[in-house]
Amino acid sequence: MNPNTILTMNAQKPNFSAEEVLNVLKYRYATKKFDPNAKISKETFDAILEAARLAPTSMGFEPWKMIVLQDAELRQKIKPFAWGAQNPLDNASHFIVFIANKKNDVTFGSAYLDHVLKEIHQIPDKVYEFFREAYTNFSTKDFNTMESERAAFDWSAKQAYIVMANMMTAAAFFGVDSCAIEGFQPKELDRILGAEEKLYDTEHYSAAVTLALGYRNETPHRDKTRRPLTESVIWK
Numbered sequence: 267m268n269p270n271t272i273l274t275m276n277a278q279k280p281n282f283s284a285e286e287v288l289n290v291l292k293y294r295y296a297t298k299k300f301d302p303n304a305k306i307s308k309e310t311f312d313a314i315l316e317a318a319r320l321a322p323t324s325m326g327f328e329p330w331k332m333i334v335l336q337d338a339e340l341r342q343k344i345k346p347f348a349w350g351a352q353n354p355l356d357n358a359s360h361f362i363v364f365i366a367n368k369k370n371d372v373t374f375g376s377a378y379l380d381h382v383l384k385e386i387h388q389i390p391d392k393v394y395e396f397f398r399e400a401y402t403n404f405s406t407k408d409f410n411t412m413e414s415e416r417a418a419f420d421w422s423a424k425q426a427y428i429v430m431a432n433m434m435t436a437a438a439f440f441g442v443d444s445c446a447i448e449g450f451q452p453k454e455l456d457r458i459l460g461a462e463e464k465l466y467d468t469e470h471y472s473a474a475v476t477l478a479l480g481y482r483n484e485t486p487h488r489d490k491t492r493r494p495l496t497e498s499v500i501w502k
């Protein structure tokens with residue numbers, strides 16, 4: 267059997283009430299202050315990581331990685347360049363930097379995409395040729411993500427955001443708090459975590475978004491406000 271297989275065909279049909287599910291989603295809020303003494307257990311964090319792995323990505327290409335930044339010194343090193351993460355970098359149980367693949371990696375035939383298609387998914391040659399045609403059309407015509415370095419990276423980053431959302435939702439189910447954070451300077455994180463610390467190769471990856479996870483050290487300061495569905499949903 268393919269060692270990368272996750273048994274999902276026989277997964278049990280969930281049976282949560284709308285109230286239960288929506289309560290979890292209401293419990294999640296953008297946590298500003300984390301409790302420095304409250305750490306996520308290994309068991310719970312492993313499950314949150316598995317939620318990341320189970321997230322869908324376009325074409326199943328998974329053009330992302332994450333750095334789980336637990337090193338206190340390194341957290342302080344990026345703090346001047348992460349204005350939106352000041353409290354989380356000091357206090358959050360876990361702090362994650364998502365990095366996303368650049369254009370060279372998400373170009374069909376790259377070593378990265380070949381690895382995913384041939385080694386991870388172990389697709390037959392016929393399917394590989396299907397992907398060549400479908401993805402080339404998608405990436406050079408329909409969505410034209412090959413238009414620029416930026417368009418290709420942003421497409422990869424979109425996939426990382428889906429992964430992040432899966433993690434935040436899973437975390438809320440465990441009563442774990444979170445905050446997605448775009449308040450940082452990607453170039454500086456690439457310099458520190460990529461070029462200096464060599465946690466990733468900046469020829470292939472760039473910082474996309476960050477995520478703090480832990481437990482709240484505050485009560486949420488306000489109830490949520492959202493546009494009504496009449497404003498955001500078009501029915502026809």
Ligand SMILES: Cc1cc2nc3c(=O)[nH]c(=O)nc-3n(C[C@H](O)[C@H](O)[C@H](O)COP(=O)(O)O)c2cc1C
Nearest residue numbers: 294295296297350351445446447448449450475490
């Ligand atoms: C991609 C993304 C980036 C965000 N960046 C920040 C940030 O840098 N700092 C911050 O305090 N909150 C950040 N937030 C939190 C949002 O402000 C928050 O989710 C939104 O106001 C809705 O509030 P709620 O999450 O409490 O429901 C971010 C949220 C998302 C999804």
